[in-house]
Amino acid sequence: MARGSNQKFKFTYLMKIMAEKTDDEHSLTMAQILDELGRYGVSAERKSIYEDFKDMGEFGIEILKEQKGRETFYHRAGREFELAEVKLLIDAVQSAKFITQKKSKILIAKVKNFVSEHQAKQLQRQIFINDRVKTMNESVYYNVDDIHTAINKNKKIKFKYYKWDIDKKLVARHGGSFFTVSPWALLWDDENYYMVAFDDWDHKIKHYRVDKMMNICICEEERAGKEEFKNFDMAKYSKATFGMYHGDKKKVCIRFANHMCGVFIDRFGKDILFMKVDEDYSELVADINVSLQFFGWIFSLGKDVTVISPKEVVDEIKEYTKEFLKKYE
CATH class of the missing domain: 2.30.30 (SH3 type barrels.)
Structure with missing residues (x-):
């Protein structure tokens, strides 16, 4: 590529260089910037670069300069997304079972473009598409749309x-x-x-x-x-439906040892009302879509948690427990 053959793209390439090569911890000298432009077939004078930096400011892209000894360094200040925010987005993509392995890799590659190449190397240390179960339906991405x-x-x-x-x-x-x-x-x-x-x-x-x-x-x-x-209320619907299994919605009273309160706050939120029974136990009433999944959740909490009412739900748990134990007699 002949030097200067891409002059009309000078401003675009300069923005690309400052976005990819610099951040709050990494900067370039003017000589390095001119050298990077040269790799794209663009020649430029220092004065024109200063003018371009001013124009970038009009776009909301701030270029800061810093004196280090006898050298002046330049870097792009701020990003649309902070590094911690990009990490959060990547974690969400990785943990989402409804996104396939293939699409996860594509999305993460795109998200990495929100940061500089130096920051992307930090992300690479945390990025792994592990062996967790993910959907095998490639069309899910378009289903959502x-x-x-x-x-x-x-x-x-x-x-x-x-x-x-x-x-x-x-x-x-x-x-x-x-x-x-x-x-x-x-x-x-x-x-x-x-x-x-x-x-x-x-x-x-x-x-x-x-x-x-x-x-x-x-x-x-x-x-x-x-x-x-x-x-x-979508939040209430999600709280009431265990594992998204269907079931008849009922007001269920649950008695629990006070040290178990955090489990119920995590499930139902801080607005759930606790009613004192004695010094060691309390009760709550919540709207529950009663299902086997709900029973399994109650059993998993151990002997310090008991469903008190309504009677038909208590009887259903008893019957389910009897049938369950028969399999191990």
Whole structure:
């Protein structure tokens, strides 16, 4: 590439150099900047670079200079994202089960562009796509976009819904028939992504794993469920639904040893009301979608936690426990 052949891109390449090569801990001298421009086939005079730095300021990109001995150094100050914020974004991508291994790597590579190449090396030490379970449905990334589009256009969607069989193959539910629902929200819970929708066939709110949805089509028909979602509280829905398993919603009273209070604050939030029983025990009442997943959670908390009411839930736990123990007799 002949020197000076890319002059019309001088300003663009200069911004690229300052973004990639400098940060608050790394800077370049003017000679180094001119040398980096030369690698792109751009020649420049120092005076024009100073003018370009002023123009960058008009774009909100501040270039600072610092005197170190007899040399003057220049670096880009500040970023759209701080290094800690980029690390947080990468952690989120890595932990999200609904993003495939392949797409995780692509997204992380893009996120790294928010920082300088020096900072990216620090990120590389923490980046690893581990062996945690991730979805194998490559279309999930585009499913999310389709669902958002349907919500924004106030339209229903239809899709085929899948489950795993014993041969580790995805098979369509309901004999491959399309599900038609009204999407209203997307919810990230327990590392999975769910679509919360209104099913006007059953006249109830349901949720679906986005990575198990395929062949999504946006319908011409407008969404149903406006009244049901008018005062819908997504946070309460998530707290009440254990592992996103469906179940009848009931007000459940739970008695627990006071030292276990943190478990319930983590699950239900600080607004949950604790009622004192005695010096060692308290109770709470919460809306719970009662399911086997909820029973499993209660059992996992040990002998210091007991479901007190309603009676039908207590009886259901007793019956479930009897059936469970029979398997080990």
